[in-house]
Amino acid sequence: xxxxxxKKIGEIMYQVRFIDLYTKHFVDSEIDDIPRTGDMLKLTxxxxxxxxxxxxxxxxxxxxxxxxxxxxxxNSNQTYWMNSLASDKK
Numbered sequence: 001x002x003x004x005x006x007k008k009i010g011e012i013m014y015q016v017r018f019i020d021l022y023t024k025h026f027v028d029s030e031i032d033d034i035p036r037t038g039d040m041l042k043l044t045x046x047x048x049x050x051x052x053x054x055x056x057x058x059x060x061x062x063x064x065x066x067x068x069x070x071x072x073x074x075n076s077n078q079t080y081w082m083n084s085l086a087s088d089k090k
Contacts, residue, residue, distance in 0.1 A: 014030065014031055014033075015030055015069065018050075018071050019070060019071070020050070036055070038052060048076075049077070050074060050076060053072045055071050057069055
């Protein structure tokens with residue numbers, strides 16, 4: 001993936017938008033490393049653990065390009081709860 005560098009003092013930072021797949025809430029942030037699908041993240045301020053379900057580049061319709069990366073998240077507690085329901089049906 002071609003990762004665009006932001007102007008920081010000696011650091012590589014990426015503009016990202018975290019989107020919760022269930023609530024559709026989003027948070028714009030800057031991070032120093034792009035997570036992979038399946039990685040576990042804890043967002044400070046929210047105090048919840050999330051599983052990364054997808055990573056994509058946000059495309060601006062007018063310009064056709066952007067620096068922002070979109071990371072789709074799933075609350076790990078919801079995943080555990082749904083998996084436990086599925087295992088109870090067996």
